[in-house]
Amino acid sequence: MTATAPAARSAERRPQGPLRRAAGALHRRPRLRLALLLTAPLLWLAVLYLGSLSVLFVSAFWTTDSFTSAVVRVWSADNFHALVTTPVYRQVIVRSVGVALAVTVLCAVIAFPLAFYTARVARPRWRPLLVVAILTPLWASYLVKVYAWRLILSQGGLADWMLRPFGLSGPGFGLPATVLTLTYLWLPYMVLPLHTALRQLPDGLLDASADLGARPGRTFRSVVLPLVLPSLAAGSVFTFSLSLGDYITVQIVGGKTQLIGNLVYSDIELNLPMAAALGTVPVVVIVLYLLAIRRTGALSSL
Amino acid sequence: MRLTRIRRTAATAALLLTAAACGSSGGGDAPSGGLNPPDLKAPTRLGAGEGQVNLIAWAGYVEDGSNDPKADWVSGFEQRTGCQVRSKVAASSDEMVKLMKTGDYDAVSASGDASLRLIASGDAAPVNTDLVPNYRDVFPDLKMQPWNSVKGTAYGIPHGRGANLLMYDTEKVKPAPTSWSAVFDGASAYKGHVTAYDSPIYIADAALYLKATKPELGIKDPYALDQKQFDAAVALLKKQNASVGEYWSDYLKEVSAFKSGDSVIGTTWQVIANLAASEGARVKASVPKEGSTGWSDTWMVAAEAKHPNCAYKWLDWIVSPKVNAQVAEYFGEAPANAKACAQTADKDFCATYHAADTAYWKRIAFWNTPIEQCLDGRTEVKCVPYAKWVQAWTEIKG
Numbered sequence: 052m053t054a055t056a057p058a059a060r061s062a063e064r065r066p067q068g069p070l071r072r073a074a075g076a077l078h079r080r081p082r083l084r085l086a087l088l089l090t091a092p093l094l095w096l097a098v099l100y101l102g103s104l105s106v107l108f109v110s111a112f113w114t115t116d117s118f119t120s121a122v123v124r125v126w127s128a129d130n131f132h133a134l135v136t137t138p139v140y141r142q143v144i145v146r147s148v149g150v151a152l153a154v155t156v157l158c159a160v161i162a163f164p165l166a167f168y169t170a171r172v173a174r175p176r177w178r179p180l181l182v183v184a185i186l187t188p189l190w191a192s193y194l195v196k197v198y199a200w201r202l203i204l205s206q207g208g209l210a211d212w213m214l215r216p217f218g219l220s221g222p223g224f225g226l227p228a229t230v231l232t233l234t235y236l237w238l239p240y241m242v243l244p245l246h247t248a249l250r251q252l253p254d255g256l257l258d259a260s261a262d263l264g265a266r267p268g269r270t271f272r273s274v275v276l277p278l279v280l281p282s283l284a285a286g287s288v289f290t291f292s293l294s295l296g297d298y299i300t301v302q303i304v305g306g307k308t309q310l311i312g313n314l315v316y317s318d319i320e321l322n323l324p325m326a327a328a329l330g331t332v333p334v335v336v337i338v339l340y341l342l343a344i345r346r347t348g349a350l351s352s353l
Numbered sequence: 354m355r356l357t358r359i360r361r362t363a364a365t366a367a368l369l370l371t372a373a374a375c376g377s378s379g380g381g382d383a384p385s386g387g388l389n390p391p392d393l394k395a396p397t398r399l400g401a402g403e404g405q406v407n408l409i410a411w412a413g414y415v416e417d418g419s420n421d422p423k424a425d426w427v428s429g430f431e432q433r434t435g436c437q438v439r440s441k442v443a444a445s446s447d448e449m450v451k452l453m454k455t456g457d458y459d460a461v462s463a464s465g466d467a468s469l470r471l472i473a474s475g476d477a478a479p480v481n482t483d484l485v486p487n488y489r490d491v492f493p494d495l496k497m498q499p500w501n502s503v504k505g506t507a508y509g510i511p512h513g514r515g516a517n518l519l520m521y522d523t524e525k526v527k528p529a530p531t532s533w534s535a536v537f538d539g540a541s542a543y544k545g546h547v548t549a550y551d552s553p554i555y556i557a558d559a560a561l562y563l564k565a566t567k568p569e570l571g572i573k574d575p576y577a578l579d580q581k582q583f584d585a586a587v588a589l590l591k592k593q594n595a596s597v598g599e600y601w602s603d604y605l606k607e608v609s610a611f612k613s614g615d616s617v618i619g620t621t622w623q624v625i626a627n628l629a630a631s632e633g634a635r636v637k638a639s640v641p642k643e644g645s646t647g648w649s650d651t652w653m654v655a656a657e658a659k660h661p662n663c664a665y666k667w668l669d670w671i672v673s674p675k676v677n678a679q680v681a682e683y684f685g686e687a688p689a690n691a692k693a694c695a696q697t698a699d700k701d702f703c704a705t706y707h708a709a710d711t712a713y714w715k716r717i718a719f720w721n722t723p724i725e726q727c728l729d730g731r732t733e734v735k736c737v738p739y740a741k742w743v744q745a746w747t748e749i750k751g
Contacts, residue, residue: 139748139751207614223598223615224615306598307597317746
């Protein structure tokens, strides 16, 4: 009896066995605990996201054997040189950034009144339903939606039919059709942050603005816009980056238009380093865009 | 489904005949004279089946009924031979070549731009056609062609073929065009409504046209262009670009464009022309007077095949009259087996696809992969390799 009691007590105090020892060690070292907890997700981030990005960037400096098309691991900046000096690449890059900006502006212009209605004008019990209605297009397949636009914009299609009474015709396939279709595709990503921001706008601020004699236009400029600007910027990150990377819509409704994605796609089999160099362009553009957006404080409201 | 023909785009975006170049002895006096494949032997007799066969195929070539219950020619093969089929659909010629290098596969349905690469690298073995009884009935003009044989040795069994036709809207294009000039020199008449196949290999279509209209360029083979000839073809395509409404690579896209009138003239395949017509488009398609380009696929056996006996059984099965008819109808191409024409569900199928029309196929320049050593046998100049074709195609589209 007397011999077993101290043994039991000491077992309580000093854990035996490797598992208990490890538990004790972890308990004493919070940093180790944190490290073990975060290693897996951090590895995921580093290897899959940053790792693949750096592989992309590094392979852009390789070359291909002009005869066999095999990738040759010899360092050269030729691809980036070609990117800047070849007229067709410059043209396509400018075109792609232009499309992304146009889509973003169009989305903002359309989304704002829409979000204002769903967040503030519509009856409160209808609001969730309206938000669901705005999100429904996201449930349909991307390809189905783009092919639907192909039918709408084709000769004698819905666009032509609706514009005919005004003596006009639809835009046909091409750059305008691409911008239009991308705007439709990414609009929900702009409406949603705007809706949230407008819903959180305190009524008191609008009343105060009116009490101080501001007309609606002035209230919009000086009160509403500054408050929703971060959300607008957050939405624009989605619309801008999604448009910049898209290459399927333009194949379906873009006529003969080429964007960066199409060039990457056509180069990937035969000239992987060139495709990688082209692939870094959107990455760089989007990083620049994000840096600009960060100044608005939008990234914290994403 | 037939949609799977999208893969043709990918198929043409293929690498050069890498090893063909390496194995060359600097000759090049005959069209395939530069090709000097490793000395591999075809089997002289077959043993019992190994119970399994691993295939690489284009979508729609190896169907077991899981995509479409009516398309099933694998189950019958498995029952009859005891060889279980495992198939892998490849999206491009490059992927096929890559997969064949793993050594896990026994046979592949290679297109003209992959077949020579496989031969040259030693991944595909010569095929003893005596061990494929149905080879006897394959159309003679498909046998021993530049893309399925080297120096008199067969490397595969022809599967099927098709031509790139000129399709036009019968209401809007009058009179009916008989020349490719309708999409080249005369394209501006249909400004914004001309369509063309979206692949670098389409440069060969322009070269084929120049071969007939500009004899001073001296083009003999549209896949063997020296710099001057190539530049002329690219210039022609850049001019054409001003009139093009859109390029097509996806099958449905072209059908819908002709139905709506967005495209009124351009290149097509027979199967697209048929589908567009059946859906109410007023279209006709034909081979213009200059001839046209086309494609042809070949079943080849891996040099290191683990199941060679089952692979040979599959080769024989896929070109057997009934099965060849089934796969040709499902895919929309001319069958390789002459007796397949009696087995098609649509009795006019072979007539529609010109399966037995030797004169028709004489006018088709089948896809081949351009390499630096001119395929037409010229040795005094270097030809423009396929990588440059890809680059030029990007510039043509602008």
